[in-house]
Structure formats: structure tokens, C-alpha cells
Amino acid sequence: MPTEAPRPATTREIVATLTDAPLDEAERLVERYAEDPRKQVQRAVGVARRRIERERAERERVLAMYALQRELGGDGVVVGVDEVGRGALAGPLTVAAVCLPDEPVIWGVNDSKQLSPARREVLAARIADEAVAVGLAHVEPASIDALGMGTCLRRAMADAVADTGLSPDCVLIDGNPVHAHPAERCVVKGDARVAAIAAASIVAKVTRDALMVALDGEYPGYHLAESKGYGSAEHIQAIRERGITPIHRASFCGNFLETMRLF
Numbered sequence: 001m002p003t004e005a006p007r008p009a010t011t012r013e014i015v016a017t018l019t020d021a022p023l024d025e026a027e028r029l030v031e032r033y034a035e036d037p038r039k040q041v042q043r044a045v046g047v048a049r050r051r052i053e054r055e056r057a058e059r060e061r062v063l064a065m066y067a068l069q070r071e072l073g074g075d076g077v078v079v080g081v082d083e084v085g086r087g088a089l090a091g092p093l094t095v096a097a098v099c100l101p102d103e104p105v106i107w108g109v110n111d112s113k114q115l116s117p118a119r120r121e122v123l124a125a126r127i128a129d130e131a132v133a134v135g136l137a138h139v140e141p142a143s144i145d146a147l148g149m150g151t152c153l154r155r156a157m158a159d160a161v162a163d164t165g166l167s168p169d170c171v172l173i174d175g176n177p178v179h180a181h182p183a184e185r186c187v188v189k190g191d192a193r194v195a196a197i198a199a200a201s202i203v204a205k206v207t208r209d210a211l212m213v214a215l216d217g218e219y220p221g222y223h224l225a226e227s228k229g230y231g232s233a234e235h236i237q238a239i240r241e242r243g244i245t246p247i248h249r250a251s252f253c254g255n256f257l258e259t260m261r262l263f
Contacts, residue, residue, distance in 0.1 A: 015044040023055045062107055065195040069172065070102070072185060072194065076169025079133075080196025081157050081180070084112070084204040086149060089239070090222065090248045091212050091229035093144060093152055096204035097135040097160035098127060099168070100196045106130055111192040112205040124206040127199045134203060135163030138211075141249040154180045172197055219245050 009017075014036070018029050030048050033041055069078060083095045100106065106126050108119065115123065128134060137159035139152040157180035161171055171181040174190040174197050190197040209228055216225035221242060223234040229247075239248070239256045 011038050011040045014038075014041050018044040018048040021048075023052060023059075026052055059107065062105060062109060062195070065109065065193060065198060066100075066102065066105060069100075069194045069196055072172060072187065073170040073196075077132075077166055078170045078172060078196060079135075079161055079164060079166060079168040080172045080190070080194055080198070080200045081160060082174045082191050082197050082201040082204055083153060083156065084201070084208050085229065086153065087231075088229035088249070089231050089235065089252050090141065090224060090245070091208065091215060092138040092140050093149070093156055094204045094208040094211075095137045095139075095153075095156040095160040096200040096207065097133075097157070097164050097171075098196050098199040098203060099132040099134075099164060099166055100127075100199055101130065101132055104130060106195070106199065109195055109198045109202070111189075111198055112201040114192070115202070117209070120202050120206050123199075123202050127203055131199065133164035133166050135160040135165075136203070136207060137163060141247055144249050145251045154178050157181070174201070215247055219247060 014029075014033060018026065018033070021029055026048050030045055030052065033045055036042065036045070069080070072078075077099060079097050079099045081095065081097045083093060085091055085093045106123065108115075108123055109127075112120055137156040139156045144152050157173065157178055161168065161181055168181070168183055171184045172190060172194050173180065173184055173186050175186060175188065177186050178184065187194055187197065191201040192198065212228045213225045215229075216222070222238045222245070223232060226232065227235040229235070236256055239253055244250055244253050244257065
């Protein structure tokens, strides 16, 4: 019996395949259907080409972050460090330290401020799975009030690096010198330029955000789940009306409390 020729793909099937195909397959499909005369197919090819360009650019961005990490850190053990909560009125200062392997690449890693909450959650889980080590440190408000932010930041960064259990050859830190580690090297805007620092920014942000949501249940009325302890209008108004709690930084809230006394 003669073998029947395969049925040609319909327009709908081609459009669906082009829409959902991963990058490498999408490139082959675009080449395959580039001369297809059907208008819907050509529109789908155009959309796929634009998606391919975006994904190529995104991959190049991430690979550049890994390349700079290796360039700055050398061939030894490299740990990236970043903090979140420095300017908050309530809640801890949280620091994360992350050591990433060269492979597998964590696609999408970026400065946590450039990512949606949902995307941060996905990437934090991936970082937890793929990282060589992750360290965390928290500094509570009372210590920030007593010692000042500079001292607390330095100690927290040192503690987060120690929490990885590693002896790093290079510690890459976002921003200006902190003097938290002998192998420290600071990178301006490092959370957007170096893979391990970006990973640390994501881990720190996701960890602290979850903590602030939990604290919202303990201290209702301060809008901690929404503001994450920062100075939103609702949070500031709650401080003026209710005063501060044990999780507030008194040294950061003086202006609002003075305003409250004037009323």
C-alpha cells in the first residue's frame, strides 16, 4: 500500500507553532515559512522575528553579566552581595550573598527592581536550585537605631558572605566601598551588570518582601504588605496616627512623630 503524503500544516497550526516555539526552533520555523504566501502566516513570521530579536538581545545581556562577573572576579570563587531595605522605615535591613556557577546560566537574572514580583519569585527559586551557595543576614531596627546604617550594612554584608560557608577569592558588592570583606570589589550599578550581584538582589528582595507580608499580620494597619516598610503615604499616615512599633526604626521616623505631636 502506498504511503500517504503528510498533511500540510494549516495556517492556524503554523501560527500557533511560531507563537510558542522556543528560540532555536523559532529561528528554523521563520526560515521555513519566510516565503509562505498566506497573509496570516507572514504576520506570524513577522511577530516571531521580533520575538527572536528580543530574546537574542536578552540572552546577550545576561551573558554579558556573566562575562563581567568572571572578568572582575577572576578564576576563583566569586560571591555577589546586595542589600534591600536600607531606606525603609520599618523592618530589617536584609543582605544576600550568592555564588553562581558559570553553568547553567540563569536566564532573566537582573536587578530586582527591574523585575515584577512574580518574575522575582520564579528567579529566586531557580537561584536556590542552581547556586553554589546562598547566604543571608538580617539587621533588626533596634540595631540600626543604635549603631547606624553604615556599621549595620558592613556587618550584615560580612555575615551574609560568612553564611554561604565559602571562602571567596572575590566579593563583588553593588555600589560604593563598604569594607565588609578583605576581597571586596565594588561595582557601581552592579545589580544590573554582574550576574551574582543581580542574583543576590533578587534573593534579598524576595526574602525581605515575604517577611514584611508576615509582619503585616502581626502589626495590622501599617500597610506593611503593600509598602514593604518603606515610606508610602499610607504607611506614614499610620505612623502619625498610631505611633511606631518595635519593628520601626525610630531614628528614621522622627519627622513623622514630630508632625504627629504638632496636631
